[in-house]
Amino acid sequence: MARQKQAKPAKDDAADSSLGFTPERFERELKDLAAKAKSDTRANRLLGQATLYVKTAVLLTLLGVYSNASQLALSPVYGSVPAAAWHSRALMAGCFVGWAGNLALRQLLPVKTAKLLPLVALYVPVMQCFLYRFSQALGPSYGPLVTEGVTLVPLAILTASCVADNLEDVDLSSLPKGLGDAVPGIGSWGTFKLVEHVAEKLLQKHVGTVFWYTRMGLEILLAGSYAVFAPSKWLALAIPALVHTAMFNPHVATPAATALLNTTMAADHWLLLDRRESVTGYISVAENTQTKMRVMRADHSLLGGDWVEWRGNQVTEPIYAVFVNLEAIRLVERERPVADSKAKALVIGLGIGTMPSALVSHGIETTVVEIDPAVYDFAQKYFQLRENRPPVIEDAVKYANKAANETKEVYDYIVHDVFTGGVEPVALFTYEFLNNLYTLLKPDGVIAINYAGDLMLPTSKTIVRTIMKNFPTCRLFRENPPDKRAVAETGTDFTNLIIFCRKVDKLTFRDPVPGDYLNSPSRQSFLTPQHEISPRDLFAIGKDEEGSVLYRNGTDKASEGQQANAAGHWAVMRTALPARFWENW
Numbered sequence: 001m002a003r004q005k006q007a008k009p010a011k012d013d014a015a016d017s018s019l020g021f022t023p024e025r026f027e028r029e030l031k032d033l034a035a036k037a038k039s040d041t042r043a044n045r046l047l048g049q050a051t052l053y054v055k056t057a058v059l060l061t062l063l064g065v066y067s068n069a070s071q072l073a074l075s076p077v078y079g080s081v082p083a084a085a086w087h088s089r090a091l092m093a094g095c096f097v098g099w100a101g102n103l104a105l106r107q108l109l110p111v112k113t114a115k116l117l118p119l120v121a122l123y124v125p126v127m128q129c130f131l132y133r134f135s136q137a138l139g140p141s142y143g144p145l146v147t148e149g150v151t152l153v154p155l156a157i158l159t160a161s162c163v164a165d166n167l168e169d170v171d172l173s174s175l176p177k178g179l180g181d182a183v184p185g186i187g188s189w190g191t192f193k194l195v196e197h198v199a200e201k202l203l204q205k206h207v208g209t210v211f212w213y214t215r216m217g218l219e220i221l222l223a224g225s226y227a228v229f230a231p232s233k234w235l236a237l238a239i240p241a242l243v244h245t246a247m248f249n250p251h252v253a254t255p256a257a258t259a260l261l262n263t264t265m266a267a268d269h270w271l272l273l274d275r276r277e278s279v280t281g282y283i284s285v286a287e288n289t290q291t292k293m294r295v296m297r298a299d300h301s302l303l304g305g306d307w308v309e310w311r312g313n314q315v316t317e318p319i320y321a322v323f324v325n326l327e328a329i330r331l332v333e334r335e336r337p338v339a340d341s342k343a344k345a346l347v348i349g350l351g352i353g354t355m356p357s358a359l360v361s362h363g364i365e366t367t368v369v370e371i372d373p374a375v376y377d378f379a380q381k382y383f384q385l386r387e388n389r390p391p392v393i394e395d396a397v398k399y400a401n402k403a404a405n406e407t408k409e410v411y412d413y414i415v416h417d418v419f420t421g422g423v424e425p426v427a428l429f430t431y432e433f434l435n436n437l438y439t440l441l442k443p444d445g446v447i448a449i450n451y452a453g454d455l456m457l458p459t460s461k462t463i464v465r466t467i468m469k470n471f472p473t474c475r476l477f478r479e480n481p482p483d484k485r486a487v488a489e490t491g492t493d494f495t496n497l498i499i500f501c502r503k504v505d506k507l508t509f510r511d512p513v514p515g516d517y518l519n520s521p522s523r524q525s526f527l528t529p530q531h532e533i534s535p536r537d538l539f540a541i542g543k544d545e546e547g548s549v550l551y552r553n554g555t556d557k558a559s560e561g562q563q564a565n566a567a568g569h570w571a572v573m574r575t576a577l578p579a580r581f582w583e584n585w
Helices: 002-019 023-078 080-085 087-100 102-108 113-150 152-168 177-206 215-229 233-248 255-268 321-331 354-361 373-382 396-406 431-440 458-470 484-490 521-526 535-540 552-559 562-576 579-583
Strands: 270-278 281-288 293-298 302-307 344-348 365-370 411-417 441-454 473-478 494-502
Touching: 023 080, 023 087, 023 113, 023 152, 023 177, 023 215, 023 281, 023 579, 080 087, 080 113, 080 562, 087 102, 087 113, 087 152, 087 177, 102 113, 102 152, 113 152, 113 215, 113 233, 113 562, 113 579, 152 177, 215 233, 233 255, 255 270, 255 579, 270 373, 281 373, 293 373, 321 354, 321 411, 321 441, 321 494, 321 521, 344 354, 354 365, 354 411, 365 373, 365 396, 396 431, 411 431, 431 441, 431 458, 431 552, 441 458, 441 562, 458 473, 458 494, 458 535, 473 535, 494 562, 562 579
Parallel strands: 344 365, 344 411, 411 441
Antiparallel strands: 270 281, 281 293, 293 302, 441 494, 473 494
8 A cells, every 4th residue: 555655646746757848848838927927018118119219209309390390481571581580489488388287287188288289280380370460469579479479389388298207117227316316307308409400410411302391391290290100080170270271371382372362462553573491591573563662572671673664775773773883893994995705794792683684784784593383483584684604502601612712703893792681691601701701803894782781780890890890991881871860760771781892992883874874764864873871980899899800710709799789670671672572481
């Protein structure tokens, strides 16, 4: 019996062994299951963490691109400088509110913040279109702030709140406590600013090339991206916004929107002939059906215009006398007079082509440097641009540097006319750029520079001083005499300043002869420069930074005065044309 009792366990062990259930194997399988469970948990955790980072990156990318789209949309109504005045601070405030108040938003809002993002984005074009109507009352100082406060800032608040919610679940336990608390906020802001910067550079390069790189195209694309990111039944509330953007928003460059826009503009006797978005802004050509005045617009500025009914003469009749004043460059007396047929001219900045067309009409070989291909195309198509040399579609700084250092081409006349939208392109007024033009000018040649700005500001005096540091002999002429009453009341004196300079110590003008007028009434009235102001008188008025010169590495300082200049130019443009012309673009 004892042997039987001892034999039975042996038999059971054999049976268990044949079935694979040995204690050793059971223990091994438990260990394998535990390892697998541990591995699955880690993989899921890593996947979950990666998902949070991807969602966060998408949100920050959309906001970074929208930041640029918002600025582009505001610039035709307010100009690029006023549009940017409050932009960074408003965005920062919105992001701070969303980040710090994400818990409160969660409790207050009836739906997750992510679900509201596409709704807000879809209504942004509608709200912009509505708020532009109040631009005249709000002005260039507060208009952009109010508009972005109702459109971009809510997007920033909701985005920051969503990002904060996502990053609450991010595992930063491996980092020191203080660093772990700071990394999410600093990392999110850094990512947003990086995307914003990269998007700005890409848009500068590709704006207007396809519909999605236009102002409205970008906003529509971004709104669609938000909807894909956070789809919900709440999107049904955006149907009115979609209908308005598709059918009634005049800023969407479709045939239907253009027809609607022309119906609206007809109330002020204006007709839109063409429009395009390009590297220097929103470019359009419009004509007044009563006065037959045709103009080319760049954002909130006029690049020039002419009187259509006067066409058929040797040259068109410009609407602004300043463009005729520049043609007085031919009247400057030279030690060895050069016949027009033997002369060469370089024109920096095309506009509608008034100046180069006049030079070509005189028989002068004229090279035009223009950065914006849309401006060149419209000048050809709508303003009877005359040419005898292929244009140079290139950044003038790069062109002048290359021409001054790599070629021996020199000119009898150089015309520098690059102002647009209340902004001096400060890179084109630096000592280095002007020194390259000095190299390109013949020893007895003449350069004419059109500078538009507030003569009461130190920036204007710095630029004039920089010009005179390169060219020893200069004479300055205002477009119009100063309005002493307006200067006393406002403290501003915004005007076009035409500056003629030479390398030698003599600068006098001969009297014009009939051939100089090109059968043009406006040239008979305005060709001879008037309203001269001495550099000493200029430096004595308003504020000045004595001895200041604008160098390439100091352009940031010169840019500080652009806000006042842009505001002055904005006011001038609003008196030149009705508000609806600018608001409807």
